[in-house]
Amino acid sequence: MRLVLVILGLVLIFPALPLGRWQAFTLDTAQFAFIATALALSWDLLARTGQLSLAQGAFFGLGAYAAGLSAGVLGTIPALLVGAGVAAASSLLLGAATLRLQGIYFAIATLAFSEVVRTLVLKAGFTGGATGLPVAPAFGGGWALGGYYLAAAVLILSVLTSLWVGHSRLSYAQAATRQGEATARVLGVPVVRVKLVSFLLSSALAGLAGGVYAMKALFLSPYDAFGLGRAVEALVIPIFGGLYTTLGPLLGGLLLVALETWLRLEIQDGYLVIYGLILILAILFMPRGLVGLFRPRAKPAQEEPRA
Amino acid sequence: MKRVLVGCLALLGLALAQTTVRVGVLLPLSGVSSVSGKAALNGIQLAADQVNAGGKVKLELITADDGTDPAKAVPALTKLMTVDKVDIVIGGLASGVTFALSGPVKQYKPLFLCIGAASSVVEGAFSDYPLFFHYHPWDYNNVTAAMDFFKYLYTQDARKIAILYEDGPFGSAGIKTYQEQLQKVGYTVQAEPFKTGSGNFTAILTRFKAYKPDILYWIGYDVDALPIATQVRQVALAPKLIYGAPPSWPVGFEKNPLSNDIVGMSAWLPSVSNPESRKFTSAYQKKYGELTEEYMAPMGYTIVMSLAKAIEAAGSADKDKIAEALAGVKMDTPFGPLAFKPSETGKTKYQGFGASIWFQFQYLEGTRRPVFPPSVATRPLRYPGRY
Numbered sequence: 001m002r003l004v005l006v007i008l009g010l011v012l013i014f015p016a017l018p019l020g021r022w023q024a025f026t027l028d029t030a031q032f033a034f035i036a037t038a039l040a041l042s043w044d045l046l047a048r049t050g051q052l053s054l055a056q057g058a059f060f061g062l063g064a065y066a067a068g069l070s071a072g073v074l075g076t077i078p079a080l081l082v083g084a085g086v087a088a089a090s091s092l093l094l095g096a097a098t099l100r101l102q103g104i105y106f107a108i109a110t111l112a113f114s115e116v117v118r119t120l121v122l123k124a125g126f127t128g129g130a131t132g133l134p135v136a137p138a139f140g141g142g143w144a145l146g147g148y149y150l151a152a153a154v155l156i157l158s159v160l161t162s163l164w165v166g167h168s169r170l171s172y173a174q175a176a177t178r179q180g181e182a183t184a185r186v187l188g189v190p191v192v193r194v195k196l197v198s199f200l201l202s203s204a205l206a207g208l209a210g211g212v213y214a215m216k217a218l219f220l221s222p223y224d225a226f227g228l229g230r231a232v233e234a235l236v237i238p239i240f241g242g243l244y245t246t247l248g249p250l251l252g253g254l255l256l257v258a259l260e261t262w263l264r265l266e267i268q269d270g271y272l273v274i275y276g277l278i279l280i281l282a283i284l285f286m287p288r289g290l291v292g293l294f295r296p297r298a299k300p301a302q303e304e305p306r307a
Numbered sequence: 308m309k310r311v312l313v314g315c316l317a318l319l320g321l322a323l324a325q326t327t328v329r330v331g332v333l334l335p336l337s338g339v340s341s342v343s344g345k346a347a348l349n350g351i352q353l354a355a356d357q358v359n360a361g362g363k364v365k366l367e368l369i370t371a372d373d374g375t376d377p378a379k380a381v382p383a384l385t386k387l388m389t390v391d392k393v394d395i396v397i398g399g400l401a402s403g404v405t406f407a408l409s410g411p412v413k414q415y416k417p418l419f420l421c422i423g424a425a426s427s428v429v430e431g432a433f434s435d436y437p438l439f440f441h442y443h444p445w446d447y448n449n450v451t452a453a454m455d456f457f458k459y460l461y462t463q464d465a466r467k468i469a470i471l472y473e474d475g476p477f478g479s480a481g482i483k484t485y486q487e488q489l490q491k492v493g494y495t496v497q498a499e500p501f502k503t504g505s506g507n508f509t510a511i512l513t514r515f516k517a518y519k520p521d522i523l524y525w526i527g528y529d530v531d532a533l534p535i536a537t538q539v540r541q542v543a544l545a546p547k548l549i550y551g552a553p554p555s556w557p558v559g560f561e562k563n564p565l566s567n568d569i570v571g572m573s574a575w576l577p578s579v580s581n582p583e584s585r586k587f588t589s590a591y592q593k594k595y596g597e598l599t600e601e602y603m604a605p606m607g608y609t610i611v612m613s614l615a616k617a618i619e620a621a622g623s624a625d626k627d628k629i630a631e632a633l634a635g636v637k638m639d640t641p642f643g644p645l646a647f648k649p650s651e652t653g654k655t656k657y658q659g660f661g662a663s664i665w666f667q668f669q670y671l672e673g674t675r676r677p678v679f680p681p682s683v684a685t686r687p688l689r690y691p692g693r694y
Contacts (some may be wrong), residue, residue: 021389021390021392022309022389022390024385024388024389025382025385025386025389025390025410028381028382028385029382030409032378032382034377035378055418111653119474122474122475122479123479129479129480130477130478130479130480131428132402132403132406133426133430134431134432137410141410155666159506167509178624206323207547213378214382216377217377217381217407217412218406218407218409219377219380219401219428220404221433223475224376224377261382264372264374264379265386268336268370268372269336269372269626271337271372272337279576
């Protein structure tokens, strides 16, 4: 918890740090790192119920497109809320139809949902289709640090939501659902409702992150916004950092983006090979992720780590 | 002693006369456009070597990978501008990434030499930026070049076209425009989408068989080329021409007899016989030990050679003076003559190449031969082809 607060404090004062000529570059990199981390935290919220979602890229894309389309009319903040709302509403529809599925069946259903949404956006005229959609910058481009603080705000909101869920009664219901749905039902846990609420929170945050991304990237194309790579990144980060925690995805996201950026600058050609090797080694030798290094292995009777 | 002194003075004079410029190169060296990005980088490095050996201009290249991803490209450009302190950037290969760069480019104001980004959406994004030089033709130039060929085929009694297009951005973006333009020429058109890399086209091709097309027009990726060439024969579609429009063709496709008579469009091939192309091809082979068929390699080469010419003319490393000189550059390139003028829509001020650099080639007896327009054709088009 203390480390989480220290990281959030650093996020807030980061633009004021004396980084010299590296400042603009690190601020740009940090914005994309915050967005990726927020997406990972959102994915972890649903993962706590034991559901493996591959639709996080779709919610991210829906949020990005909805915010991108409405930003010109509504302005930055209302457009971002529209993005989050569209993503949340679509998760309700998807969740109502698929959350009774488990394991690989649910994963396949979410993957199919992503493909359907991508194809619809590709074919629809008002989204710019295959040509793509130009998006206005946050606050009309008038505030230099506007994009940075938006990304920071989405990250902080994701962290706070993750902490809140981790310390609420919902976390017990999520853990029970993950450890055995049948048993949880017998214990009186409303399994489908727990999964649906987790899905709703998770998709709204993903949609919000997508909206902030759109206003930073300034251009959306269906393959970029709905790419499977984004969904995979959203699950790799919590696995690297530590599943079902707040600190894990937070630390994992910031470190992985920093590592990838550093490798790209230092090695350039072939940096992805090194990056991939590091990920494989981390998963092999740190099965509980980065947070596992800080904490002793929990005894079976103990609670699982939450923050 | 005297000779050493004279030599030192000569070197000092050369150094004083030499203009040194740091140039940022931002290309996709990873991600989906990395094949074109690496080819472009090879061409850029080859030209920089030649320019530096010439002694009048010294170019220091600082290379960065845009990852074919806005999330990587935007910080990479920021680093080039604020950490590496370059004033000139060569980049902008993929359209989506280039659009994302429009914000930071306008913020940091480099002289931006754009190597690709054919989408006219990008043209709009840079319309108010005075230091934007776009070398590659715009998408509407590409349509014009292809239509000239289809107009010619119409005079050869081709009437029906079946279009097979991949359902991603590459295949779908211009499909409506293509259909309308072909119908305007007088063709009847039937179009069907497919998923690139699926490998199975027999169902669509069998449907096309009832339509009896004169031309099978395929817009997709290199992985689709061989399955289409094979399955056209399997279903006995027997079009008079197969026309392909992938961003790059499969390596070694020309060695496969199934490629014979297939037609496509390119801006450059090693067999293009103008003197600049020959010079480039031989220098490329000497430096890298192999030939390239990627036209982004001579495009990168052309950009650096024109930049060096402009720096020499400006006699200064000042980006505004270089831009002014570049606007007046006229030179021969592997693609033909280069001179900047406003784009056809008038949205951007400095457009390098237009529809005229495109030509149609045909796979003939194990190699690609320019066949249209007649001004560049080295062999007559074989029409109808045998498939």
